[in-house]
Amino acid sequence: MADDMLARYRQSIDNIDAALIHMLAERFKITQEVGRYKAETGLAPADPGREARQIARLRQLAQDADLDPEFxxxxxxxxxxxxxxxHERLRDGE
Structure with a gap:
């Protein structure tokens, strides 16, 4: 019985891990487009203001979801x- 429960938990974890990978792949496809756009228009690869806003937003989302904001x-x-x-590699033509 305990082994069945553990197997179900692990299957759930495996499914979530797969979903995370697919979501990250989608995110990186979009950020690659952003990187190309930045390279073509001469924008800097990094945007510290945007990064700070994103981190603050995700920290709040994490806190709301009972997840460690530090993590x-x-x-x-x-x-x-x-x-x-x-983005730096795209800018440098690599």
Missing amino acids: SEKFLRFIIDEVIRH
């Missing part, structure tokens, strides 16, 4: 840093 900020910061790295 959500670290997660988003990792994503933002990766996006900026991609």
Whole structure:
């Protein structure tokens, strides 16, 4: 019985993990378009004001969802840093 419950929990986790990957893939497709636009128009790869607003917004969403805001900020910061790295590569013609 306990093994069945554990298996169900793990299946739920696996499904959520798959959904997260698909959502991240969609997000990165859009940010790639943003990066191309920035490269074509001479905009900087990073936008610190936008990043700060996004982090504040996601911290609040995390708090509202009973998720550690510190964790959500670290997660988003990792994503933002990766996006900026991609935008820099697009700017540099890589």
